[in-house]
Amino acid sequence: MEGESNSGARSALLTKSESGKRGRFARRNSVNSLRNDFMLRLPDKVRAGLDSESPYDIDVSKTKGLTSGVKEYYKTQFETLKAFEEVDAIDPSESTDCEDDEYEDEEQIQNERAMMVSNYANVILLAFKLYATIRSGSIAIAASTLDSLLDLMAGGILWFTHMSMKSTNIYKYPIGKLRIQPVGIVIFAAVMATLGFQVLIQAVQQLIANEPSEKMSSEELLWLYTIMLTATFVKLALWLYCRTSSNKIVQAYAEDHYFDVVTNVVGLLAAVLGDKYYWWLDPAGAVVLAIYTITNWSGTVMENAASLVGQAAPPEFLQKLTYLAIRHPRVERIDTVRAYTFGVLYFVEVDIELPEDLPLKEAHHIGETLQIKIEKLEEVERAFVHLDFECEHKPEHSVLIRLPNTKD
Structure with missing residues (x-):
C-alpha cells in the first residue's frame, strides 16, 4: 500500500522487513549494523573528513574533490544515522x-x-x-x-x-x-x-x-x-x-x-x-x-x-520514524508512516502489521508502547498507531477534497 511517507519511509528497511525473519532483520538493521556497512563503503575522500573521536561528525571542508551536492549527501547520511541512535536510546517504560x-x-x-x-x-x-x-x-x-x-x-x-x-x-x-x-x-x-x-x-x-x-x-x-x-x-x-x-x-x-x-x-x-x-x-x-x-x-x-x-514533515524525519517503528518488537511490516504539522509540532500517524493470531492484550501493549516512544521525540506533539494484520487494503483515510458544508 502506498502511504504519504513512502517516498522517504519505504526504503531498504521496509523491503527487508518483508522477509518475515524478525530477529535477524532487527540485528541486521540496527544502527550499529547500518553504520558499519555505511562506513565500509565510504570513499577515501570522505574518510578524510571524519572526526576520529565521534563516528557521526564529518568536516566537509576537509573532503577534497567532492562537489557541494555530494558533501551535503554524506553529511545528511551521518545525521540520519545519529538520529537512529537517538531513537534506539528511547525507553518507553521510563517515567520522567x-x-x-x-x-x-x-x-x-x-x-x-x-x-x-x-x-x-x-x-x-x-x-x-x-x-x-x-x-x-x-x-x-x-x-x-x-x-x-x-x-x-x-x-x-x-x-x-x-x-x-x-x-x-x-x-x-x-x-x-x-x-x-x-x-x-x-x-x-x-x-x-x-x-x-x-x-x-x-x-x-x-x-x-x-x-x-x-x-x-x-x-x-x-x-x-x-x-x-x-x-x-x-x-x-x-x-x-x-x-x-x-x-x-x-x-x-x-x-x-x-x-x-x-x-x-x-x-x-x-x-x-x-x-x-x-x-x-x-x-x-x-x-x-x-x-x-x-x-x-x-x-x-x-x-x-x-x-x-498541515505541511508534510521532511523525508529525514519520516526515515527516523520508520526506523523507530520497524525496530519495535513484533512489528512485521509498516503500511504507512505519515507526519504533518498541526501548529508548532508534528502529528504522526503510523500503520503497522502485527501477526494475525496475536492476542488483543499483547497487540494493544505493542501499539501503546510504540505510541509512547514516538511521542517522546521532541518534534512530536501527538502520535496515532493503527494496528492491522495485513497491508494489502486501501488507505483507512481518504484526503478530504470537498469544501465544508456551509448550510445551516
Whole structure:
C-alpha cells in the first residue's frame, strides 16, 4: 500500500522487513549494523573528513574533490544515522514526568523573563525614539520610531498568545492550545509587514514632493547619535539574549530585535547622510527599510501559515520514524508512516502489521508502547498507531477534497 511517507519511509528497511525473519532483520538493521556497512563503503575522500573521536561528525571542508551536492549527501547520511541512535536510546517504560515538569517550568520562567525584559525595553526605547524623531524631523528615524510603537502592540499580541497557551480548558480545547502560538506570530508578522507598506508609501510621497527637510543643529545630531546608538546596542543585547531560546514566541521577539538593529543602523545612516549631503538619502533609506520589513515579515507569515495547514514533515524525519517503528518488537511490516504539522509540532500517524493470531492484550501493549516512544521525540506533539494484520487494503483515510458544508 502506498502511504504519504513512502517516498522517504519505504526504503531498504521496509523491503527487508518483508522477509518475515524478525530477529535477524532487527540485528541486521540496527544502527550499529547500518553504520558499519555505511562506513565500509565510504570513499577515501570522505574518510578524510571524519572526526576520529565521534563516528557521526564529518568536516566537509576537509573532503577534497567532492562537489557541494555530494558533501551535503554524506553529511545528511551521518545525521540520519545519529538520529537512529537517538531513537534506539528511547525507553518507553521510563517515567520522567516530574523531571520534565521541573525542566519545563524552569524553561518557561526563562522565556517569560525574556518576554518581559523585551516589553519593558520597547517602552523605554519608544520614548527615546519619539524625542529623536521630534528633534530631527527625519522620516527614516520616524520609520524606526513607528516600528518601536508597533513593537509594543506586537509584543502585547505575543504575550497574550503565551498566556492563552498556559490557561487551557481541556473540555473546550481537548488537545491544548499550542496552535495559538503560530496564529499569534502570523498576526504579529502581518502587523509588521503592514507597517513597512505604510512607511514605503510615506517615503515615496516625500521623494515625489521633492521637498528637502531642514538641517539639524549640532545639538540635535548629538541627541540623535546618543538615542539611536543606545537603542541599537540595547536591541542587539536583547537579540543575543532571546535567540538562544527554543520557544517560538521568544524567537519571534529575537527576530524583531534583530530587525530593529538593522532599522536603527540604516535609519541613523540615512538621517545623517541626508542631513549632511543629499536630502533624498533620508527617504531613500526609509524605502529600503520598508522593503526589508515587507519581505522579512511576509516570509514569516507564509512560514507559520504553512505550519497550520498541515505541511508534510521532511523525508529525514519520516526515515527516523520508520526506523523507530520497524525496530519495535513484533512489528512485521509498516503500511504507512505519515507526519504533518498541526501548529508548532508534528502529528504522526503510523500503520503497522502485527501477526494475525496475536492476542488483543499483547497487540494493544505493542501499539501503546510504540505510541509512547514516538511521542517522546521532541518534534512530536501527538502520535496515532493503527494496528492491522495485513497491508494489502486501501488507505483507512481518504484526503478530504470537498469544501465544508456551509448550510445551516
